Amino acid sequence: xxxxxxxxxxxxxxxxxxxxxxxxxxxxxxxxxxxxxxxxxxxxxxxxxxxxxxxxxxxxxxxxxxxxxxxxxxxxxxxxxxxxxxxxxxxxxxxxxxxxxxxxxxxxxxxxxxxxxxxxxxxxxxxxxxxxxxxxxxxxxxxxxxxxxxxxxxxxxxxxxxxxxxxxxxxxxxxxxxxxxxxxxxxxxxxxxxxxxxxxxxxxxxxxxxxxxxxxxxxxxxx
Numbered sequence: 001x002x003x004x005x006x007x008x009x010x011x012x013x014x015x016x017x018x019x020x021x022x023x024x025x026x027x028x029x030x031x032x033x034x035x036x037x038x039x040x041x042x043x044x045x046x047x048x049x050x051x052x053x054x055x056x057x058x059x060x061x062x063x064x065x066x067x068x069x070x071x072x073x074x075x076x077x078x079x080x081x082x083x084x085x086x087x088x089x090x091x092x093x094x095x096x097x098x099x100x101x102x103x104x105x106x107x108x109x110x111x112x113x114x115x116x117x118x119x120x121x122x123x124x125x126x127x128x129x130x131x132x133x134x135x136x137x138x139x140x141x142x143x144x145x146x147x148x149x150x151x152x153x154x155x156x157x158x159x160x161x162x163x164x165x166x167x168x169x170x171x172x173x174x175x176x177x178x179x180x181x182x183x184x185x186x187x188x189x190x191x192x193x194x195x196x197x198x199x200x201x202x203x204x205x206x207x208x209x210x211x212x213x214x215x216x217x218x219x220x221x222x223x
Contacts (some may be wrong), residue, residue, distance in 0.1 A: 013083070095222065096217050101128075102188035106166075112211070115190070118189075127144035128174075131170050138160075174188060
């Protein structure tokens, strides 16, 4: 292979690598610059990089730079939005809310600051209630009210054997069937006073005692 041919091959390689670098703009920005500079240094003066290809590389570099700038601006906007969201949600503190959900927290002594209500869309013949711990194990089960409408659920925080359950998250499950054995639609809600607001992983959570509720799940709020 002649020297001119070797240099021509060398100068052609960065063009392929730059397309790979553009896949992750923030981490490969410097790599792109180094490859472009190397290409200019090693090209054969008697056989320089084709002007069309070089223009394409510069256009790629410009697009990469703009993408990084856009990403930084989007991160800034997202950060401001999160700050606004948690500030706005802070107005819920002290308010009593009702939110769609069935997972609640139990504190020491088997107590909870969260009240649960389940609703039946129609009259049921049989309603089975159960409580599962954070691992999905059923720790308590019993029968529920069968009439149409809302029913408050009260649990003393004790398992099937009468022992107080340890602190943690628990989930209420409701299974209702009518006289024909068909399932009756149910809805479970959490009720309580908001004590704090926290933000994480792009969502804003309202704390009802130890129970965390997604702000978007709130369907009712009272002073």
